[in-house]
Amino acid sequence: MxxxxxxxxxxxxxxxxxxxxxxxxxxxxxxxxxxSTPSQPxxxxxxxxxxxxxxxxxxxxxxxxxxxxxxDAGGGSEIDPKLIDPSPFPDRLPDDSDADFEALKKLILEEGQKVPIQVRRHPIAEGRFQVVYGHRRWRAASDLGIKVKATILALSDSELVVAQGIENAARQDLSWIERALFAWRMDEAGIKARDIRAALSIDDPELARLRSVCRTLPVDVIEAIGRAPKVGRPRWVALASVVSEDEAALGRVRKTLSDDKVLQRPSDDRFKLALAAVKKPAARPRSQVEIRSPAGKVVGKVTFSSGDVRFAVSTDHAPAFSSFVEDELPALLEKFFAREGEG
Structure with a gap:
């Protein structure tokens, strides 16, 4: 052999x-x-x-x-784009810019669609189809109000994802997190690990990493960050690792990504801001502040350190000060949480 x-x-x-x-x-x-011969084991x-x-x-x-x-099956058909649904296993996140898509629409409008898309008959909806690959050409035809040229294939779910993988292997421009989402969606649909590996051309350790990130980071958070084409596996794994270890980290990420100004930035920048949000602030050095009366007399001190605030008040003022703090604490906490966006 x-x-x-x-x-x-x-x-x-x-x-x-x-x-x-x-x-x-x-x-x-x-x-x-x-x-085989003895000389050729x-x-x-x-x-x-x-x-x-x-x-x-x-x-x-x-x-x-x-x-x-x-x-490679020959023979094409012209299909109304309204009869076509996207692949049940999306492998793309929105681009930061629509410039390339607009250029594709212009090219199709001026020169026609040169390459057919691939579709399969919808497994449960009679008379409908699902895209195997060629989503952008399908969207362009839909926007232009013209029929889309398509080759109709008979594919099972497993064959469909491997066929998508064929196209992705040719393009080689899926970002790492898009590959992770593709793997996760196939997992959710019950696609065998063997076929997921084939669709993405990966081995078991890489599949485990893709799965781990998507099991830790909610899909809405990943989609809010976007494709992040310059962000590779190490930083996505680092983000997921911090979120898995710090219960409050995910809340900080969501708060960061809820800012409209952040969402208008490129996806690589959104990732950087999300990663910065999960990093814990450096421990505050221990410090003390004197408590003085209006006349300037020192009546106590307050000590601040990481996770700790301590008051020490002179015996003359301690009972009254304690009662005052107890009364004022609810309003003080309400003001604090309002400032933190949790009011």
Whole structure:
């Protein structure tokens, strides 16, 4: 048996379907059918992204060829965009700018839609379809009020997410958190881990990290931050780690992201502000302030330190001062929480 070619993942093979590569694959398959000789021992299949599933190399190639045939299926249709729904497994967050989308609409308006989108028949709604990939072209056609060219495929949920992965592998521009959300949504829909790994071309440890972040950070918080294309795995994991350890951290993040001025900033900036919000302030050094009467006489002192405030009042004033603080405390707390936005 010949060795697995170059350690390429199944999606890497999906991502480039040129004829020379197809011929090379066929040649490799023919070589596999030759009987092995003592001088050519059987090569081990590497434990890579898909190898971790313990399926044989021939099974992987069979699955790849089957899905490739589905994606490359010929014949297109023109469909009313109103009859099409988005993929049940969204893999995109809104862009910070609509400039690229507006340019796409202008191009389609002037030159027509060159490349069909891929859709499948809706599994439960008769006469409707779901996008496999090509969401932006579908949206553009909808905005322009024209029919969208589409290839209709027969795909199960698992095949749909792998087909989306084919497109994503070709583009390679999903941000890390978009990949995490894609994995989480597939998890929620009961997609097998094997197929999630195939759709994202990742291994088990990376899948565990994607899952961990989305299980810690609520979806509404992630969506409020946005794509954050310059923010990679380490900082998202760091944010999730602090939130998991500090119960108050998530509240600080939500408060930061509720500011309209923050929401108008690019998503990378929104992430930085969210990360800054979860960092605990440095411990305040211990300090003392003298309590003086209107005449300037020192009658006590108040000591401030991290998480601690202590009053010490002279015996002449202590009983009356204690009663005064007790009476004034409810109004003082109300003023404090109003200032903190919790009133």
């Amino acid at each position: 010949s060795k697995r070619p170059g350690g390429k993942s199944i999606l890497a093979n999906f991502g480039s379907f040129s004829q020379p590569e197809a011929a090379a694959t066929d040649a490799a398959a023919s070589e596999e059918q030759k009987p 059987l090569a081990r299949v590497g434990a890579g992204v898909i190898g971790a599933t313990q399926r044989s190399l021939s099974e992987l190639r069979e699955e790849r060829d089957s899905l490739r045939a589905l994606v």
